[in-house]
Amino acid sequence: MNSKNTQENPKENTAINNDKTIFEIVTLDRPGILARISNIISSRWIGIKNLSTTLVNEKKGLYRILISSDKMEKTKRLQMFKQFSRIVPVMKVTELEENQIIQREIALVKIIGDADTRSQTLALAENYRAYPIDLRGNALVFEIQGTSDSIDKFIREMSHLGLTEYSRSGTVAINRGEVTIFDDLDPKYKL
Amino acid sequence: MKYTGSQIILEVLKSEKVDTVFGYPGGAVLPLYDKLYHEKDIQHILVRHEQGGTHGAEGYAKSTGKVGVVISTSGPGATNTVTGIADAYLDSTPLVVITGQVARPLIGTDGFQETDIVGITSPITKSNSQIRNIEDIYKTLRNAFHIARSGRPGPVLVDIPKDIQAGSMEFNIKDLEEEYRKEYPDDIIEIPSLSSDDLATIKGIVKDLSLAKKPYIYTGGGLQNQQASKLLREFLKIAKIPHTSSFMGLGVVENSNEYHLGFLGMHGTYEANMALYECDYLLCMGARLSDRTTGRVNNFAKNAKFAHIDIDENMIDKIKQSDVSVVSDSAVALKEIIREWQEQTQSQSQSPSYKDWWQQIAKWKEKNSYAYKKTANNHALKPQEVLERLAEHTKDIKTHITTEVGQHQMFVGQFFPLNEPRSLITSGGLGTMGFGVPSSLGVAVANPDSTVLSIAGDGSFMMNLQELATIQSYNLNVKTIIFNNATLGMVHQWQDIIYEERFSSSEFSEHTNVHPDFIKLGESFHMPSSRVTHIGELDEHLKKMLDHKGGYLLEILIDPDEHVMPMLPPGASINEMILRELDCQSDSTTTEHSQEKK
The missing domain is CATH 3.30.70.1150 (ACT-like. Chain A, domain 2)
Structure with missing residues (x-):
């Protein structure tokens, strides 16, 4: 009922076996997005290890923001996930599993x-x-x-x-196999 | 036709059917106020402080469900709106705040009255932005209204530089509208219908509810509208399941409803909290499980299967992991729940009655957790008794009740019958002292046929009392009732119970000339004012106040030692309430309380 994707909700992904926590956020280009995201992270006293913002679809102004930090406990991950999803132009939030990317x-x-x-x-x-x-x-x-x-x-x-x-440079990442960042997004955003 | 930026702003307000805006002029919004001067369709309420503007707009929005609109200037005007915006954010109140900004060439130069209000408000707005071009005004502002009221509502701030307000361009409003639709095609307020998965989930919920031994329904502010309220009352009537609500959800079900156990949480009823601890199936709708409601989370509905329905999917599993969940508007879900319930119980010979469960609840009810000692002769008044008398006097007229924050607020929830949705206007999430007086004026503007009872503690009242001038200048029907105990009551109570009676800075009474003379103060605002010093005069003053058309200020001297009881100490589990010790009642459930900091 909501256009945003929550398939990768950490709830179902409790088995994530990473040494760090990696979030992939797909967002439209609007002023202040990065500030909102870093606000959410800093208000939880979490240090960002790595952050990169890259275009994924230039025509549609779609960006991928990749954030990694030290491994967080589940509740913190879940709450951050929800707060990222609440930001209006954010279209999709995924917690990445290291062996899948x-x-x-x-x-x-x-x-x-x-x-x-x-x-x-x-x-x-x-x-x-x-x-x-x-x-x-x-x-x-x-x-x-x-x-x-x-x-x-x-x-x-x-x-x-x-x-x-x-x-x-900071990390860039892509899913293994046929999974893509556009899965579960409106097809109009595809390349 | 040539339009200035300011005219475009007004065109948007009109197309959004805004009839009232709350605001305060200043340098960076002069072009907008100049156009507002000729505007016939929009009433501008001139408040006396921008914080009063945002709280006023909140009162307007909370009592009607419409978007509240605030206009303020840049710099200090903008920063003054911040508390109201944060308040609206936590209580999911739809607001659009339009702030002026210094002209574009000055941005970033530390210009006069320049602040980065977009940066400041980013963590407390649903969305915010600064307009960079006159072409963007229409779509950005239209979209602001959409974001404010769609899904789970919230505040949106739009910052508009002065030169953009003053600049002009050739526009055709129809083209702007078309362009906007093109860019935001999903900007249509529609309540999404339930998917087939949702229908299946609801089917399961209803089945589990009817099979449960100890089912319980807990609703929140998300049901504060006529439709959801009607449906919930209907469902309780047919399902006979006990019901509780969060403080923000009061009024959705009338106080006297036989299935309603009162509100939940820190100062809720004993039975509502105990039922939550003991229930085996909990259906929660339109509530976000605030810590004041849940107590220690791991004991919240500990043995229950937990079903959560909320319009904001981010609320689901945020505090407590749900067993089943549906992302939906509560009214839509309730309609389906009722239909499903009727279908399922029809096939059984009789619907469940939960007899043992109701018997258990009746035992908890016997504790009579709101019991208090009536006012003794020649003593300061008991706030509970005042509210009961007030309820008696106002039972036949349409009222809204607004509160500040603190003891008096909890007493209102406990002792004033709230029988209609949107009838209690209060600051729940942020707990803003200074909310009540300004919000009451917003409620009165939006509901001219209602008598607005603005209950205030003496501490909170002092925080935004300048708005009495607004109330008087628009001749609003607001009765400001100050519960004066010369104490910061809630702080005092915590210090008494948790900090071993070290009343640090919570007693005004230790100073001489504690407060202004409230009666003279009210009169200086041209407001009839009077004081109640003992219980014998209460009725006469209440009557006089209610007979007067327009603003009235009533000061009531309240017992400073009265505590709000029962109380769930912070960090305690929901079954560990402290009950009031009355002579007539032995107290068996008092438990050790945690020393957690406030």
Whole structure:
């Protein structure tokens, strides 16, 4: 009776076995939406680990907001879910289950080392399929993509080899299989 | 035709059939007020403070079900509306608040009287926005009305910069209307019908209700309309199931209804709360299970199967996990429940009578949990007795009753017969002291044929008393009755019971010249005023007050030591009520109460 989707209501999904809580919010582009969402999160004293806002349908002005935080207990998850759903332009809220989605992140990692460690650095990077994309003097910049975990690991290992700075994109995610973000939405929003 | 932004605003108000707006002019709404000056179809009520405007509009909305409209200027005018907006948000009251904003080039420069009111009100509005172009006024404002009243109602704020109000453009209202329909095709107020799944669920609910040993029905503010009220009364009559309501749901079923056990929660009746603790099937409709109603949640209807029907799906499972639920308007669901009940009981030889259950309830009723000691001679008056007398005097006239927040508010729920939906106008969720006086003027504007009884504690009264001027200047039929105990009664009561009688800052009486002379104050507002100091004069003053056409202020000296009883201590379970100890009655159910902070 309500156009909003609640199929993935955490109630039915109590078995979610994540290390973190990930919400996917599909919303129309209206001013102040992100502020409303972050208000709801901050009023519950929850730290956001990762937040990304990306277009999913440019013509229709439909956005995907992905928020992840430390794992929350069920009541908190449920209440936040309901509060997100109450925001007028929000069309759909889903709590994502980690093994049902593919997640990727991209990072640029700057290493300022010396000639002695360069070969070791390049070898390690190759292991992680990180590509050197810029070299100026002693500074090497690698581009790496993968899961957040693998990027964490890469950065950790580079810390002995002159890690100086990194810049990470935040996670993007998509459902595995035939499930799409448009399921349960009005067909007019499809690509 | 060329329209200014302000004219478009008025066109929207007229197409939404708005007859009354509450407001206060100021710099950033001057263009709008200039157009309002010539407007014949819209009555503007000039309040004396913007908070009075929002509460006034709430009174208007709560008593009629229509959208209340408020206009205020930017900056301090806008921030003054905030408490009323938060109040409307928690009580699901439809409001559209139009605030002026500084002109677009000044936004973000800390201009004179500039505040980010959209940012400030974002957590307390159903939706809010700032208009950026004159072309957007029509659709944004129309949509604001739609959002305010659709589904579970709520407040919507629209912030309109001054230069947009003053600017003008060639418009054809018909085109605007068409464009709006195109952009918001679902903006049609229709009460959605039940899906086949819902029908099946209702069938199950009715079956379970009729098979239950101890069924119970709990309704809330969502049923505050004539249709739902009529249907619920009808259903109780045929099903004979005990009924309780939240404080916000009072009036939906008349007090004297034989199936109604009174209201639920912190100061509800003993039987209503005990029945909730013991029931084996609970049907909840149009209520959001506020913590003042449920007590400790894990003991709320602990042994019952729980069915929840609400128009806002986000209320379902929010506080208590439901076993079955339907997202629906309560009246629509009730119609189906009645039909289904008749069908199912027809096939059985007789409908269930729940005899044992009613006997158990009768035993709880014997506790007579609202009993109090009558006013002693030459003593300050008992508020309960005052309300009973007031009810007697007003039983033959149409009344609305508004309250502030605190002891007097609970006494009204307990002792004043509320027999019609929308007859009690009170601040439930936010508990706003200062709500009563301004909301009473809104109720009176919307219901000119009614006598509005505005019950106030002395503490709350002082918070928005400037609106007495509004009441007088529009010659509204509002009787302001101040229950003066020179104490912040509810705070005092908690300090007495929970904080070991440390009456920190709750007794005005420890200071000299506690309050203004309320009688002189009323008279200075050109309002006939009088004071009742002992019980013997009460009837005469009530009569005098009710005989007077128009505003009247009555001050009644109330016993400061009177507590609202029974009481569910905060954090306690619903079966752990503290009952009043009267000489004639032994108190067996007093339990230890938690020390949880207020």
